[in-house]
Every structure is written in C-alpha cells, then in structure tokens.
Amino acid sequence: MTQSLQLSDVFVAALDAARFQDLETSGVTPLIREKRKAAFAAYRALPMPTVRDEEWRRTDPDQFRIADFQWLPVLASKTAPVGEHDFDASFDVVVSVNEDGYHIADRSGLLAAGKVVVCDLETAARDHASLVAEHVQGAALMEGDRKFTALNGAFWNFGLFIHVPRKVEIPNGILVRYQLGRAGSLLVPKLVVVADEGSSVKVVEMYESGDDAPALCIGVRELYVEQAARLQLFALQEWGRTSFHIGEDWSRVGRDAQIDWVTLTLGSQASKMTMGCDVSAPNSNAYLSGLFFADRDQHVDQRTLQQHSAPNTYSNLLYKGAVKDKGHSVYQGIIGASPGAIKVDAYQMNNNLVLNNGAKADSLPGLKIDADDLKCSHGSTMGNLDPDQLFYLKSRGLSEVEARRMLVLAFFEEVITKIPYAFLQERVREDVNRKI
Amino acid sequence: MPNLETDSKLVTDEYKYGFETLIQSDALPKGLNEDTIRAISAKKNEPQWMTDWRLKAYRRWQKMKEPRWADVTYPPIDYQDICYYSAPKRDGANAEAIDEEMARTFERLGVPLHERNALAGVAVDAVFDSVSVATTQKEKLAEMGVIFCSITEAIHQHPELVQKYLSSVVPVGDNFFAALNSAVFTDGSFVYVPKGLRCPIELSTYFRINAVDTGQFERTLIIADEGSYVSYIEGCTAPSRDRNQLHAAVVELIALEGAEIKYSTVQNWYAGDDEGRGGIYNFVTKRGHCRGRKSKISWTQVEVGSAITWKYPSVILEGDHSVGEFYSVAFTNKKMQADTGTKMIHVGANTRSTIVSKGISAGHSRNSYRGLVQILPSAANARNHTQCDSMLIGSTCSANTYPVIECENETAITEHEATTSKISEEQMFYIMSRGIDEESATSLVVNGFCRDVFKELPMEFSVEAIKLLEIKLEHSVG
Numbered sequence: 001m002t003q004s005l006q007l008s009d010v011f012v013a014a015l016d017a018a019r020f021q022d023l024e025t026s027g028v029t030p031l032i033r034e035k036r037k038a039a040f041a042a043y044r045a046l047p048m049p050t051v052r053d054e055e056w057r058r059t060d061p062d063q064f065r066i067a068d069f070q071w072l073p074v075l076a077s078k079t080a081p082v083g084e085h086d087f088d089a090s091f092d093v094v095v096s097v098n099e100d101g102y103h104i105a106d107r108s109g110l111l112a113a114g115k116v117v118v119c120d121l122e123t124a125a126r127d128h129a130s131l132v133a134e135h136v137q138g139a140a141l142m143e144g145d146r147k148f149t150a151l152n153g154a155f156w157n158f159g160l161f162i163h164v165p166r167k168v169e170i171p172n173g174i175l176v177r178y179q180l181g182r183a184g185s186l187l188v189p190k191l192v193v194v195a196d197e198g199s200s201v202k203v204v205e206m207y208e209s210g211d212d213a214p215a216l217c218i219g220v221r222e223l224y225v226e227q228a229a230r231l232q233l234f235a236l237q238e239w240g241r242t243s244f245h246i247g248e249d250w251s252r253v254g255r256d257a258q259i260d261w262v263t264l265t266l267g268s269q270a271s272k273m274t275m276g277c278d279v280s281a282p283n284s285n286a287y288l289s290g291l292f293f294a295d296r297d298q299h300v301d302q303r304t305l306q307q308h309s310a311p312n313t314y315s316n317l318l319y320k321g322a323v324k325d326k327g328h329s330v331y332q333g334i335i336g337a338s339p340g341a342i343k344v345d346a347y348q349m350n351n352n353l354v355l356n357n358g359a360k361a362d363s364l365p366g367l368k369i370d371a372d373d374l375k376c377s378h379g380s381t382m383g384n385l386d387p388d389q390l391f392y393l394k395s396r397g398l399s400e401v402e403a404r405r406m407l408v409l410a411f412f413e414e415v416i417t418k419i420p421y422a423f424l425q426e427r428v429r430e431d432v433n434r435k436i
Numbered sequence: 437m438p439n440l441e442t443d444s445k446l447v448t449d450e451y452k453y454g455f456e457t458l459i460q461s462d463a464l465p466k467g468l469n470e471d472t473i474r475a476i477s478a479k480k481n482e483p484q485w486m487t488d489w490r491l492k493a494y495r496r497w498q499k500m501k502e503p504r505w506a507d508v509t510y511p512p513i514d515y516q517d518i519c520y521y522s523a524p525k526r527d528g529a530n531a532e533a534i535d536e537e538m539a540r541t542f543e544r545l546g547v548p549l550h551e552r553n554a555l556a557g558v559a560v561d562a563v564f565d566s567v568s569v570a571t572t573q574k575e576k577l578a579e580m581g582v583i584f585c586s587i588t589e590a591i592h593q594h595p596e597l598v599q600k601y602l603s604s605v606v607p608v609g610d611n612f613f614a615a616l617n618s619a620v621f622t623d624g625s626f627v628y629v630p631k632g633l634r635c636p637i638e639l640s641t642y643f644r645i646n647a648v649d650t651g652q653f654e655r656t657l658i659i660a661d662e663g664s665y666v667s668y669i670e671g672c673t674a675p676s677r678d679r680n681q682l683h684a685a686v687v688e689l690i691a692l693e694g695a696e697i698k699y700s701t702v703q704n705w706y707a708g709d710d711e712g713r714g715g716i717y718n719f720v721t722k723r724g725h726c727r728g729r730k731s732k733i734s735w736t737q738v739e740v741g742s743a744i745t746w747k748y749p750s751v752i753l754e755g756d757h758s759v760g761e762f763y764s765v766a767f768t769n770k771k772m773q774a775d776t777g778t779k780m781i782h783v784g785a786n787t788r789s790t791i792v793s794k795g796i797s798a799g800h801s802r803n804s805y806r807g808l809v810q811i812l813p814s815a816a817n818a819r820n821h822t823q824c825d826s827m828l829i830g831s832t833c834s835a836n837t838y839p840v841i842e843c844e845n846e847t848a849i850t851e852h853e854a855t856t857s858k859i860s861e862e863q864m865f866y867i868m869s870r871g872i873d874e875e876s877a878t879s880l881v882v883n884g885f886c887r888d889v890f891k892e893l894p895m896e897f898s899v900e901a902i903k904l905l906e907i908k909l910e911h912s913v914g
Contacts, residue, residue, distance in 0.1 A: 054505070342831070352843065357813055360844045367837040369856045372828035377855035382811075382843040 009044045012147075013067035015155050017044070023074070023155065031125040035136050039153025046147045058330045058362055059272050059301040064244050069186035069216040075158045077120065078103040083179050087423040091175040091204070093118050097158055097189070098179050108172065115168055116201075121159030121190065131163055135194050140222045140250035142276050142307055149248045152220040156190035164199040164229075173202030173232075173421075178217075180209040180243075191221045195229040195257075202232040204424065207239050207267070214242035214269075223251035225259050227281070232260040234419055238267040238431065241296070245271035255281035262418050265292040265300050266431045276305040279313035290319035291415040291428065294327030294359075295435045301330040308337045308344045308374075317348040320415050322408060323359035324435065332364040335378065341371045348378035353411060355384060355404075385411075405436045453704065463522035463650070468515050470494060473619055476521050480588050480622070483595065493608045493618030500612045507804040507836055508744050508773040510680070510717065518651040518682060520620045541644065561586060561625045561641045563654060573637065581630040582666075584639050587655050590626035597628055601659055605688040605725045605752070613684040614721045617653045621686070624654035629664040629695075638894055640669040643683075645705075645716065651682040658688070660695035662728065667698040669897060672705050672741070680708075680743060685720045693728025693755065698736070700893050702901055705741040712771030712800075715743025722749035726758035726787075734761035735778065736892045738901045740908050743772060748806065750779035753787035753815075760789040763889040765901070767908055768801035768833070777807035777839075782815035782848070791822040792888050797833035798909075804836040811848040818845060824854040827885055829878075879906050 009017070020040050024033055049056045081088075081103045082096040094105040095118065102120070110116050117128060125132045137153050164170060180187060195201055209215050217239065225231045231251075239245055245268045253259050265271060277286045286306065294300045306315040321329045335346045352361040365378040385407045393403035412432055419425050464475055473494050477487040502513070561584065577584050583594060590598050608618045625641045645652045660666050672683075683705065689697050699722075708715030718741075724733035735749040751760030762778040780789035789809070797803040809820045826835035837854045859881055867877040883890070883902055890898050 340831070354843050354846045354848070356846050357844070359846070360842065362843075363839075363841040363852070365837075365839060365852065365854070367826070367835070367854060367856050369826070369828065369836065370834040372831040372833070372858045375855075375857045377853070377857075378837070379854075380839070380841055380852040381850065382841060383849040384846045 010046060010048050011044065012048065012151060013069075015071060015151060019071070020154060026074075029122055029125040031129055031132060032122055036154050039137060039150050042145070043147065043150035043154045046145055046150055049147055055303065055332070056272075059270070059299065063270050063299075064216065064246060064272070066186070066216060068184065070184050071155065071186045071188070072099055072157045076101045081105055085177070087421075088175065090172060090421060090423060092170055092172045093174045095160060095174070095176040096179070097177065099182050099185050102158060110170065116165070116170055117161065117163040118174060119161055121156075121161050121192070124161035124163075128161070128163060131194060132161065135192055135222060135224055138222060138224070140224060140252040140278065142250060142278050142305065146248060148218055148246050149220050152188055152190055152218055152248070156188045156220070158187065159190040160192070162191070162193045162201075162203065164195045164201045166196045167198040168196075169199065170201040173204060175204045175206070177206040178208065180215040181213055183213040183215075185215045187215060187217045187219075189217065189219045191219070193221070193231060193233070194224045195226060195231045197226045198228045199226075200230040202420065203234070204421065205233070205235045207237045207245070209240040209243050211240040211242060213240060214244075215239065216244045218246045220247070221249040221251075223249070223259065225251065225253045225257040227254045228256040229254070230258045230260075232420070234262045234264070234421075234424065236264045236266070236424065236428065237271065240267065241269055241298070243268045245273070247271070247273040249273070249275045251277045251286075253277065253279045253281075253284040253286055256283045257281075258285040258287070260287045260418070261289070262415065263290045263302070264428055265290070265302065266428070266435070268298070270299040272301045274303045274305070276307065277315065278307045278309055279315055281310050282312040284310070284313050286315040288315070288317040289415050289418050290321070291412055292319070292321040292329055293324070293432055293435050294321070294329045295324040296326065298327045300328075301332075303332040304334070304348075306333070306335045306346055306348065308335070308341045308346060311341050312343045313341065314344075315346045318415065319349070320351045320412055321361065322353040322355060322411070323361045324355040326358050328360045330362045330364075332366070333378070334366040334368055335376050336368045337371045337374055337376060339370045342373040344371065344374035344376065346374075346376040350378075350380045351411070352380075352382045353384065353408065354382055355408075405433065408432065408436050453706070461522045463519050466517055466519050468518070468520060468620065472520055476620060476622060479521060480591075482591055485599070486591055489608075490619050493615050496609045497612070497615035497619055500609070500615055502612050506746050506775040507802060507806075507838075508746060508775050510744055513682060513717070515616075520651060520653070521622055522650045561639075563623050563641060563643045577637070580633060580635075582633065582635055583626065583628040585626055587621075587624045587626045587657060590657070594626070594628070597659065598626070598657070601657060601688070601690055603688070605690060605723050606686050606721050611721060613719045614686050617655060617684050617686045617721070620651075621653045621655040624656040624685070625658075626656075627658040627666060627668065629660045629666045631661045632663040634664065635666040638667045638669055640671070643670065643672040645681055645683065651684065654685045656685070656687040658697055658699070659690045660692065660697045662692045663694040665696045667894060668700070669894060670699070670701045672703050679714055680717055682717045682719070685722075687720070687722040687749075689724035689733055691724065691726050691728065691731035691733050691758075694730045695728065696732040696734075697724065698734045699724070699749070700897060701737040701739075702897060702904065703737065703739045703741055703745070704904065707741045707770065707772050708743040710770055712743065715772070716741070718742035718745045718747065720747040722747060724749070724751045724760070726751060726753050726755050726760065728755045728758070730757045731755050732759040732761075734763075734892070736763040736889065737765070738889070738893070738904070739764070739766040739774060739776060740904055742774070745772075745774040745776055748777050748779055750781070751789065752781045752783065753789065754783045756784040757786045758784055759787070762789075762791045762793070763892045764793045765796070765886045765889045765905070766794070766803055767796045767905060768803040769799040769908065770801060771799070772801040774802070775804045775806055777805045779808040780810070780820060781808070782811045782818040782820070785814065785816040786818070787815055788819045791820070791824070793824040794886050794889055795824070795826040795835055796829065796882060796885070797826070797835050798829040799833060801833045802836070803833070804838065805854075806838045808840045809842070809850055809852070811843045811845050811850065813844045815845050816847045818848040820850040822850075822852040825885065826854075826856040827882070828856065828858045875909075879909050882909060
C-alpha cells in the first residue's frame with residue numbers, strides 16, 4: 001500500500017495495527033494472510049463514517065460503541081455441537097457458533113460424501129484455494145470503500161465458506177446459528193457462499209443472544225450465484241435488546257440464476273445494514289424481501305441496492321416494517337441501472353406501519369437510471385392499521401388488542417410465507433406477536 | 437424504431453430568446469465585498485436597516501460552504517468574477533430611446549409592457565438584469581388595495597410589511613445561495629393581497645438576464661392576507677452565450693388564514709449549446725409558508741431551460757387543514773442537468789399535500805427528482821400523495837429519483853410511487869398506425885405524460901408550455 005494510505009490510520013477501538021499483527025502472525029495460510037492484509041490496508045485508510053455522511057444521517061455511528069466490546073480471538077473448531085435446537089433436524093448441515101468456538105454437524109452425510117463444502121475459511125483456503133482467492137473480497141463487493149466491510153475483511157473471527165458444486169441440490173439446506181451468551185463480545189463473522197452452476201441451496205442464518213448480555217456483531221456476507229443456480233438465504237436477527245448489529249452483505253447473481261433473500265430483523269438495540277445485490281448477467285433474477293419491527297427504543301436502519309449491470313435482468317423487492325413505542329426505522333433503497341442495461345424490469349416496495357405517536361419511520365426509495373429501454377418503479381407507503389378493518393374485526397367480537405394483532409400479523413404474512421420452513425415461519429410470527 | 441441515440445440533437449437553433457439587447461448598462465465592477473454590498477444598497481437608495489441586513493447576510497455567507505450534495509457537476513464558481521449589479525443606463529437625453537429598446541426587447545419576448553396590452557388580463561413586472569424596468573396595471577391594482585411592485589419600491593413604500601415578512605420563510609442563513617442572495621439581491625417582485633380579496637388579474641414577473649457575466653439575484657415576496665387569493669406567474673429567458681451565468685433567487689410566499697397562492701413558473705433560461713458550453717446556473721430557493729388555517733399554496737413549474745437547475749419549491753404546512761401542492765415538468769436535453777423536487781413539511785393537523793413530478797430526459801442530460809415529505813408528530817391525519825414519473829428518450833441520458841419520507845404520526849398516511857421507463861412503444865405504434873408521423877406522435881405522448889401538470893397552469897400559460905415543449909422536442913426523434 002502507498003505511503004499516503006498508511007498516513008491516515010483510522011482505527012476502530014482496539015482493532016489497530018498491533019492487534020492486526022498478532023492476528024497475522026498467528027499461523028494462518030498465506031492466502032488468508034494476503035486477503036486480510038489487503039483489507040487491513042483499506043480499513044486503516046478509510047475514514048470512520050459520521051452522521052455527516054448521507055448514508056449515516058439517520059443512524060449515528062457513535063451509538064455503536066465498539067470500544068465497549070472485546071474482540072473475540074479467531075474461533076476454534078469444537079467436537080460437539082454448540083447448543084442444540086429441535087429444528088436442527090430440519091437441515092442437512094448445521095453450523096453452530098458461540099463465543100468459545102464452532103461446530104459443523106453433517107446430519108445427512110452430504111459433507112462426508114463430498115457433495116457440498118461447508119468449512120471454515122482457513123480450511124477452505126488450503127483445500128479450495130482458487131475458489132477462496134476468487135470469492136473472498138471478490139466481485140460481489142460492489143461498493144469498494146466501506147469501512148466496516150474492510151474491517152470485517154481484516155478482523156473476521158469466524159469465517160465460513162460454503163460451496164455447492166455444479167448441479168448439486170441440497171434438499172434440506174444449511175443452518176448457521178450464532179448464540180452469544182457472554183456480555184461484551186465482539187463477533188466479526190464472514191460468510192461466503194458460492195452456489196456453482198446449476199446448483200440449488202437454502203441457507204438459514206440465525207442470530208440469538210440474551211437481553212442481559214450485550215454483544216456487537218459486524219458481519220459481512222458474500223454470495224455468489226453462478227449460472228442457472230439458485231440460492232435462497234434467510235437471515236433471522238434476534239439479538240438481545242442490548243446488542244448491536246452492523247451488517248454489509250453483497251451478492252452477485254449470474255446468468256439465468258436466481259437469488260431469494262429474506263432478511264428478518266427483529267432483535268438488537270440498534271442495527272445498520274446494507275444489502276447489495278448485483279443482477280450481473282442476462283436473465284438473472286433477484287427477489288429481495290425484508291421484515292422489520294422496531295418497538296420500545298429499537299433502531300433499525302436498512303439499505304438495499306438493486307444494481308442492474310446487465311440487460312434483461314429482473315429484480316423485485318418487498319420490505320415491510322412496523323414501528324411502535326419509540327422505535328425508529330429507516331429504509332433506504334436504490335434501484336440502479338448501468339448504462340446499456342436495457343430491458344430491465346425492477347420493482348421496489350416499502351410498506352410501513354406506524355403504530356403509535358412517538359414512533360418514527362423513514363423511507364428513502366430511490367432510482368438511479370442510466371439506461372433507457374427499461375421499466376423501473378418503486379412505491380412506498382406509511383400509515384397505521386386500516387380503521388375499517390379494525391372496526392370489522394371488532395364487530396365480529398374480537399377485542400381491540402386481538403384485532404390489532406391479527407392485522408399486524410396479516411400485514412407481515414406476505415413476507416413470512418416466503419420462508420419455506422414452517423418452524424421458522426412460526427418463530428417469526430411469535431417474535432412479531434410478542435412485540436405487538 | 438429509429439435510432440434515438442444518434443439522432444437526439446434537440447434544440448440547436450430553436451432558442452429564439454437567445455438574442456441580446458444592445459444598450460449601455462450602468463454596472464458595478466466585478467467582485468464581491470462589503471463595499472459592493474454598500475454600493476448596491478446606495479444605488480437603490482435603501483434605508484440603513486436594509487443595508488445592515490444585507491451586510492449581516494454577507495458576513496453569514498462568508499462563513500458558509502458551497503453545497504455539493506446535489507446530483508449535478510459543474511466547475512467551481514468564482515464569486516469574485518461576477519458582476520452583482522447591472523441596470524440599463526438612463527441619462528436624460530436618451531432615456532426615451534432606452535425605454536423604446538427595452539419595450540422592444542420585452543415585445544420580442546412576448547411580454548406586454550404597455551397598458552394597451554392589458555387585454556391579456558395580466559399585470560407584469562419586468563426585471564431586466566438587476567432592476568425592475570416596468571410594472572404594469574399598478575393603478576388598477578392599487579384601487580383594490582393590491583400592492584404589486586418591485587421589491588426595491590416596496591422597501592421604500594411599505595417598509596413595515598417588508599420588515600415583517602422578509603426572510604421569515606427563508607432565513608438569511610438558510611443555505612449558501614439564500615445567504616448570497618440576501619446580501620446582494622437587486623430586484624424582484626413584491627405582492628400584498630389584502631384581506632378577503634380575490635385578485636381578479638394574474639400577476640406576473642418576467643425575468644431577463646442580458647448583460648455578460650452578470651448574476652441575477654432576485655427576491656420575490658408574496659403575502660396573501662386572510663381569505664385572499666392570488667395567482668402569480670413567472671417567466672425567464674436569457675441570451676445565448678458561451679459562458680455560464682448564475683441566477684440565485686429567493687422566493688418567499690406567505691399564506692395567512694384561508695388564503696391561497698398559486699405560483700406558476702415557466703423557466704426557459706438559455707441552456708447552453710450541444711457541448712454544454714454556456715447556459716444559466718439556476719440555483720433557487722423557493723419556499724411557501726401556509727401560516728393560517730385552511731390556507732393553500734400551489735407550485736406549478738415547467739422547467740425546460742438552464743444548464744443546471746437546482747431548486748426545490750417547498751411548502752411548510754403549519755396551519756391546520758392547510759394544503760400544499762407541487763406540480764412539475766422538468767425537461768432536460770443536451771448536457772443539461774436538473775436536480776429538482778419539493779419539500780412538504782407537515783406541521784399542522786389535517787394538512788394535505790400532493791406532489792406530481794414528471795421528468796423527461798433526452799440527449800446526454802441528467803434529470804433528478806429529490807423530495808422530502810416530513811410528517812411531524814403534531815401533524816395528525818396528515819395526508820400525502822406523491823407521484824414521480826420519469827421518461828427517457830435515448831440511451832445516454834439518466835433519470836434519478838431520491839425521495840425521503842419521514843413519518844412521526846400514527847394517523848398520517850403517505851403514499852409514494854415512482855416509475856422510470858422509456859416512451860411507450862405501444863402508444864407510439866398505435867398513434868403512428870393512425871397515420872401520424874413519429875415526431876408528432878412523440879409530442880402527443882409526451883404531452884399526455886405531462887398533462888397532469890399542464891392542466892394546473894393558467895390557461896394561456898398552459899398553451900404556451902405545450903408549444904414550448906413541442907419546440908424542445910423537435911428533432912429529438914427520427
């Protein structure tokens with residue numbers, strides 16, 4: 001890196017050069033060391049975002065008190081599963097993670113049979129070097145200069161690599177669950193998924209922690225959906241109310257491929273997420289959905305990018321959210337069409353329920369169109385529950401509370417039913433129910 | 437379909453307002469400092485309070501930074517290389533000749549300055565470079581109690597009104613260009629409509645920039661007292677030159693209880709040539725304040741000129757049951773850039789706002805809609821509907837939409853919808869299959885696309901706007 005970059009060291013809390021040196025010298029494969037090094041150079045050169053940046057105007061980065069959290073050393077592999085859930089049985093592979101380590105359970109023998117690769121990034125760098133070289137900090141990172149993406153690249157303490165080979169279908173999917181229990185942990189997870197040509201896979205990520213154990217998570221995902229492949233990703237964020245979450249996720253969808261990406265944000269004190277999706281080749285499809293509910297003093301800020309960098313591409317986004325008590329939600333979305341990206345069909349819809357005075361919802365849908373022969377549109381609505389519907393339900397003998405609950409759940413049902421796992425649907429409904 | 441891309445060479449010679457009036461002008465030297473401001477103030481023979489107010493604004497402006505957030509690019513502006521005051525020279529002997537020349541200029545622009553042209557039913561205030569040169573129908577309006585004059589005159593004749601309302605909607609330090617305007621503004625219109633009067637004729641200001649390297653900084657203040665109504669029209673043109681000129685205006689509207697102000701603009705400043713040389717930088721702050729209950733402010737704008745347009749006519753809906761409207765057509769072509777939209781700030785209960793924005797981009801232009809709808813906690817039952825449509829003609833232009841919606845009241849309802857697409861092939865095919873040529877078909881489709889806005893314009897203006905758009909569209913296809 002150049003001199004000028006090194007001159008402007010901007011470190012986040014204790015994630016500094018000394019810490020990086022420790023990490024770098026603690027026996028990692030050369031490929032990973034290179035990747036970390038490149039990310040660290042970018043990280044130290046990039047300024048910390050401030051409320052003066054347009055993207056952070058509504059979410060003060062200072063509320064993520066990174067200095068109060070202790071960076072966890074790189075997690076080690078455990079011999080036994082970390083925690084247990086009865087829904088683990090619904091999946092082919094279960095990756096369980098907590099502060100002490102991680103475990104990968106090969107429940108249906110797919111891993112042993114070599115049908116799919118699910119391993120930590122170090123192992124992947126040894127066994128699948130070319131895949132890792134291409135896909136870690138690869139083409140999916142559509143916005144280069146991002147402090148937290150770079151931070152994650154340098155300091156990730158849990159890296160998971162999933163590769164679904166050509167034409168392989170993983171019937172029951174892969175579960176990745178994080179359960180944090182100790183107060184003050186700083187988890188920096190990195191997930192890289194490569195769904196190779198013609199493959200199909202479902203990945204569920206779940207984040208859980210207790211209300212009394214504040215944690216901070218700075219996560220990055222890189223998702224590659226190659227030609228004619230299909231990836232379904234469901235991310236359920238249920239961190240405890242004292243925790244914080246920063247997420248920057250990037251996906252790149254290839255020719256004739258499809259991504260279904262559902263983001264469910266229900267937990268944490270404050271969260272700030274960016275979900276970028278590049279439909280990068282003809283006939284690639286993206287279906288992005290989101291559900292969020294901020295109650296009490298929760299703050300949720302989500303930003304989506306639907307980038308159409310090739311002609312004949314399709315994207316459809318639906319983000320539905322509710323705010324209650326003193327909750328504040330921010331939705332920022334951009335549909336982008338690169339020059340020459342004609343015959344694009346893109347849609348973006350953001351519906352918001354403002355359930356009481358004192359709560360606040362912001363919606364910033366946007367279009368950035370540099371091509372002509374296309375169809376891009378967006379819609380955004382805000383409002384409370386429909387009084388006519390409430391009246392109708394009450395006239396049928398439901399109490400005010402029951403009627404409201406039913407209508408809020410009905411509002412979210414459109415997103416919930418996009419999840420193909422019954423247990424997960426039920427869990428989201430319960431989460432929503434508790435908040436009403 | 438024909439190749440839209442290579443044939444999109446609109447409006448090369450059609451800017452028929454591009455001529456220059458050759459008259460001597462009385463101008464201040466270029467440059468900006470406290471002496472310039474004192475000199476402007478002295479030329480206008482202003483009272484001390486006005487001079488002090490300007491100086492305060494200037495000092496404020498010096499501490500401010502030029503904003504760069506808009507989706508437009510332009511080289512840095514040298515504020516010392518602008519002439520801040522230019523007026524047609526009138527010395528005894530040739531005064532009449534000058535007046536004749538001025539009258540001819542406005543005649544060529546289609547603006548009636550002579551009372552005999554009063555048939556048009558419009559009262560006109562004509563602003564030439566830095567000063568107001570004529571205001572028509574003044575006496576007739578005065579009989580009814582309407583004050584319609586240049587702002588300079590108002591400062592002398594009605595200081596109490598000016599002092600009470602000036603900068604009460606757009607504070608001096610509101611933004612960089614508003615502060616600059618407050619320091620150096622030279623003229624503009626002043627309107628006061630008394631209680632309960634429905635102003636029977638339309639008031640209009642025609643802005644003309646003529647001199648080279650002159651900035652135009654106008655200030656308009658319109659006050660509609662309780663229960664009154666006024667419709668105000670603004671038109672703008674400038675000669676074709678290869679250097680950029682700055683136009684930084686501030687417009688303030690105040691509607692008291694039950695009053696209604698309708699403000700229409702047809703902006704046709706010179707837009708620069710095919711390579712993007714020259715043209716006007718149109719950086720304008722326009723804001724209306726619905727102060728009283730049941731007041732209404734409606735903005736209608738047709739933006740077809742300027743190299744860069746950067747403006748957001750806004751309404752602060754403070755009075756309960758007040759209404760704000762924004763209807764806009766923004767057409768960009770060649771290398772024009774437009775970043776325009778509105779802000780609707782709902783403060784009072786039962787306030788309503790409607791936004792209809794139509795953007796058309798052709799050539800290598802950039803056209804952006806940027807808007808804010810803000811529902812404050814006090815705005816119970818507030819209602820907003822926004823519709824933004826963009827049409828693209830040719831593949832080298834871009835259209836962007838950046839709306840912001842903030843809602844802090846549970847009883848409020850907002851809806852926002854935006855679309856971007858190219859001119860409908862199906863509609864074109866249908867019209868052309870009826871034997872209509874492609875250019876006319878395009879014009880028909882575009883006019884249909886803009887109809888929601890044009891129908892809000894006063895009738896004569898509406899006809900004018902449709903014609904204007906037709907001219908601008910010529911050669912954009914085929």
